[in-house]
Amino acid sequence: MPADYNGRWEMVSNDKFEDILKAIDIDFATRKIASHLSQTKEIVQDGDKFETKTLSTFRNYEVNFTIGEEFEEHTKGLDNRKVMTMVTRDGDKLVCVQKGEKDNRGWKQWLEGDMLHLEIHVLDKVCHQVFKKSQ
Ligand code: ECB
Secondary structure (H helix, E strand, O other): OOOOOEEEEEEEEEHHHHHHHHHOOOHHHHHHHHOOOOOEEEEEEOOEEEEEEOOOOOOOEEEEEEOOOOOEEEEEOOOOOOOEEEEEEEOEEEEEEOOOOOOOOOOEEEEEEEEEEEEHHHHOOOEEEEEEEEE
């Protein structure tokens, strides 16, 4: 039985997020707003298919994917780039590679008890977010 990511997850920590924002060229004013946001993740998972929403009072971001299927992702409202994205599994971990202008871009997501961990990386920067299950 693979990890079940379904549910609503509330951010409890967001370590080094501003490093990621700088690495993808987000301007100062936007960084100041974005780095203080509490994010909520809503995930609907059906087998290998994921519908995800990352919500905040400032902007929301939606991305849907199927494990093992590469697609063009438009990071609309984030850095507005186009990347070729693929998510695979490494055990219970989800591993995302986003090929594009920025090297070494992607994320890893996994569960520890009722906590969801998300590590976002770009270039040599790594951000670690933790969310607690709320529904
Ligand atoms: C959407 C909430 C944050 C809004 C910040 C607004 C502007 C900042 C510009 C760029 C931010 C860079 C990354 C945003 C961080 C999280 C959003 C989505 C990360 C993601 O793709 O998560 C996956 C894995 O959980 C969704 O499937």
